[in-house]
Amino acid sequence: METLLNAGAPVTEAALAAIAHMPSASLPALMDDEFARRLSDADLMRIAVLLARKSHDEGGCPIGAVIIDNATRRIVGKGHNTLVQENHPYNHGETSAMRDAGRLDFGRTTLFTSLSPCEVCATLLHMRGVSRVVVGDVTNASGTEPLLRAKGVEVEILEDPQGIELYARFRAGNPELDLEDWKGLSATHRP
Numbered sequence: 001m002e003t004l005l006n007a008g009a010p011v012t013e014a015a016l017a018a019i020a021h022m023p024s025a026s027l028p029a030l031m032d033d034e035f036a037r038r039l040s041d042a043d044l045m046r047i048a049v050l051l052a053r054k055s056h057d058e059g060g061c062p063i064g065a066v067i068i069d070n071a072t073r074r075i076v077g078k079g080h081n082t083l084v085q086e087n088h089p090y091n092h093g094e095t096s097a098m099r100d101a102g103r104l105d106f107g108r109t110t111l112f113t114s115l116s117p118c119e120v121c122a123t124l125l126h127m128r129g130v131s132r133v134v135v136g137d138v139t140n141a142s143g144t145e146p147l148l149r150a151k152g153v154e155v156e157i158l159e160d161p162q163g164i165e166l167y168a169r170f171r172a173g174n175p176e177l178d179l180e181d182w183k184g185l186s187a188t189h190r191p
């Protein structure tokens with residue numbers, strides 16, 4: 001199939017936004033393997049941040065994640081936090097992207113997350129054997145990177161200034177929702 005995003009197409013913000021918003025299963029109709037191979041780590045982090053923005057536009061917590069196959073750099077899963085949207089007590093950007101990817105061998109994949117993983121997601125990432133995690137924001141949160149590295153996961157920090165700004169703005173305007181997302185409602189009810 002001839003695709004809109006192909007070997008000759010430039011990697012633009014509009015192209016990354018279209019990728020972020022299209023269901024993963026439909027991505028082969030939008031972009032070919034040549035285009036996928038030209039997406040840099042910074043481009044893939046931009047897609048994670050565009051997913052964070054999508055969640056924010058829906059009234060949710062702005063965290064997104066993208067999973068790629070290491071060999072082909074094809075996107076095999078992506079998603080965003082759905083605490084608000086699905087009334088889900090624990091669906092983080094990372095779990096959402098892994099659910100989208102399905103029953104994969106995560107040892108062959110890299111996960112890009114727009115925000116430093118929480119302890120539960122960090123544990124999930126190493127227990128499912130994810131080979132590499134790229135973190136887009138260690139300014140608003142951090143702390144699980146040493147745990148991931150100790151478990152043999154390759155960790156890279158590749159901060160996205162727009163993602164950092166978006167999360168800082170969300171946290172300043174919604175401190176209770178931010179706390180609920182990290183620690184549950186019980187934490188927001190503590191005196």
Ligand SMILES: Nc1ccnc(=O)[nH]1
Pocket residue numbers: 063081091092093094113115116117118121181182
């Ligand atoms: N890394 C993350 C922190 C908090 N919530 C998320 O969905 N993801």
